[in-house]
Amino acid sequence: MTAPEEAPRRQLTGQCLCGAVRYAVADEFVYALNCHCANCRRATGSAFKPFAGIERRKLAITQGEDRLLVFGERDAGDMHCGHCGSLLYSIVREGMYAHITLGTLVDAPAIRPSAHIFVGSKAPWFTITDALPQYDEHVAPPAED
Numbered sequence: 001m002t003a004p005e006e007a008p009r010r011q012l013t014g015q016c017l018c019g020a021v022r023y024a025v026a027d028e029f030v031y032a033l034n035c036h037c038a039n040c041r042r043a044t045g046s047a048f049k050p051f052a053g054i055e056r057r058k059l060a061i062t063q064g065e066d067r068l069l070v071f072g073e074r075d076a077g078d079m080h081c082g083h084c085g086s087l088l089y090s091i092v093r094e095g096m097y098a099h100i101t102l103g104t105l106v107d108a109p110a111i112r113p114s115a116h117i118f119v120g121s122k123a124p125w126f127t128i129t130d131a132l133p134q135y136d137e138h139v140a141p142p143a144e145d
Helices: 038-044
Strands: 011-015 020-024 032-037 049-055 060-062 067-075 078-081 087-092 095-100
Touching: 020 078, 049 087
Parallel strands: none
Antiparallel strands: 011 020, 020 060, 032 049, 049 095, 067 078, 078 087, 087 095
């Protein structure tokens, strides 16, 4: 008996506003959240940052790696396009995971945000109107297999 073939992994594409930096990421996100912390609001210029977490090895820069602007460090920081400034992703969890900003994806991921985090410091002018769970601070990401 032969082993069943593994289904091909769907690849998503993403890019910055100006298109100088492009990436590919597997549609295998482990979690997705809406972060309302002050840093995410400042980095995005929005009320919150919707992001999806994935193992860093499943993300590849396909164009413009030399255009990346690192805020922080490569293993613990935010990656922006050095030309237009778009926040593409953050490297977190000791450099092992990437938090992809969902707004930079060209293709729709299978995952959707499951909760709001850092609601205790959300913008006072923004009202959350969906029924997703809300956490004053962080919610622990799922354990690795």
